[in-house]
Each structure stands twice: as C-alpha cells, then as structure tokens.
Amino acid sequence: MILVTGDIHGCADIGKLSAKANPVQKLMTKEDFLIIAGDFGLVWNNDAEDLWWRKWLDMKPYTTLFIDGNHENFNLLETFEEVEYCGGKAHRIGNSIYHLKRGEMFELQGKKFFTMGGAESHDKEFRELGTSIWEQELPSDEEYAHALATLEKNDWKTDYVLTHCAPSSIQHEIAVKLGLKNEYPDNKLNAFLEEIGKKIDYKAWFSGHYHTDMTSEIEPSFNVLFNKIVKI
Ligand SMILES: [Fe+2]
Numbered sequence: 001m002i003l004v005t006g007d008i009h010g011c012a013d014i015g016k017l018s019a020k021a022n023p024v025q026k027l028m029t030k031e032d033f034l035i036i037a038g039d040f041g042l043v044w045n046n047d048a049e050d051l052w053w054r055k056w057l058d059m060k061p062y063t064t065l066f067i068d069g070n071h072e073n074f075n076l077l078e079t080f081e082e083v084e085y086c087g088g089k090a091h092r093i094g095n096s097i098y099h100l101k102r103g104e105m106f107e108l109q110g111k112k113f114f115t116m117g118g119a120e121s122h123d124k125e126f127r128e129l130g131t132s133i134w135e136q137e138l139p140s141d142e143e144y145a146h147a148l149a150t151l152e153k154n155d156w157k158t159d160y161v162l163t164h165c166a167p168s169s170i171q172h173e174i175a176v177k178l179g180l181k182n183e184y185p186d187n188k189l190n191a192f193l194e195e196i197g198k199k200i201d202y203k204a205w206f207s208g209h210y211h212t213d214m215t216s217e218i219e220p221s222f223n224v225l226f227n228k229i230v231k232i
Helices: 023-027 048-058 141-153 168-178 188-199
Strands: 002-005 033-036 063-066 082-085 088-094 097-100 104-108 111-116 160-163 204-207 222-224 229-231
Touching (some): 048 088, 141 188
Parallel strands (some): 002 033, 033 063, 160 204
Antiparallel strands (some): 002 229
C-alpha cells in the first residue's frame, strides 16, 4: 500500500497520521509507504521534539518518505547520510524515514515516482535567513539540470509526480480558488514544473504547499493535498 498526504510542519499538522485519524495503517507493514509532499519540518533543529516525533514515525507500521518543501532546515537536512534508495538518492533520516531528493526517480512497489521538492516561502518578511528560511528552498541550477537528465533517462515516463508546489498555471488556479492570488507569485520552479509537465507522461501528480485539499478539482490528474491521505 502507498499513501500520500500533504504538509505536516513538524508536529503542527501531524495529527492526520494518528492511528485514529488514519486507521488503514493497521493493515500496513514496513514494506508499505506513507509519502509526505513537503514541509516535513521534523529536521528543524534536532531538538528533543524533533527526535520524539521522528521516533513516533519510526514506530509506525509503515515506512515514511518525504520530499522537501520550503519549511525545512536545508543545512541540517544535508548533514544526513545520503543513500541509494529504491532507485534514487535519499537522505536516511531514521530507520524507516527517508528524504527523497530533488530530480530523482524512485520505484516503489513497481510504480515510478519522479520527485522535485522545494517551493518559495510567501512569508519571508517574518523569517530569518539561516534560522527559519534557507536559500535552498528553491532548486539550484544543478538540481534543475539533474531533474531534466533523470527525466530524459526515463524517456519522460513516470507513474507519479511528487512536488511541493504546483506548475504555474495550476498554482494560479489554486490561488484564485483560495482568494490568495497575490500570495503565490510565479517563480522559476513553478515555470519549470509547467514546462516539464507538458512533456512528462504520468498518471497522477501530487503536491502539498497550499494547505488545502483539491483532488482532481483543477485537472483530473492533479491533486493538492493537506489533510487528505490518498491511497494510490
Ligand atoms: Fe506548508
């Protein structure tokens, strides 16, 4: 079984993963996966709270995977061991917690997942560089080039796309629906996702970031997740 959900922001929005809120986990094993579409936030400062909740996740019956969002401590994330995991590069965060790096292709239970984390914070004025916001929240030129090379290598075919933010046109529609048109200006990553989205052959795309659930409301294959946990 593979489940996908949206941002958890450390322990702030982790309640959706409780046994009561997500009872299907009783049927899962460590061979099954729960994927968080960015803003994991439990690699924030490695304090007692981070460690307690990471242990809580490690004790879940499933394996937890996440792509990065914008609210991650990227400097700390980069200190974790990089491993080859299910066909792609990941950071091993715990015994059964992995960060899926940008521009990688993973194979989980016979399905391919292309990953491209990152997003632009829209509350920058309230954040301090290196403490609560990091330059790496948006991909580097090398990461964009790596993503293109990975897609090329895979003939632009995947089963699923996992990103934190959405392609430009979809982000625009989300913002209009939410009445937040000015909060999500277009950036290089949105434009990049727009371009690759035209070319990739995929079944479904999952994003987080917008703190709302819109499954197939904008496009049949596009899902914005926050509280919803989707089984794929
Ligand atoms: Fe978020």
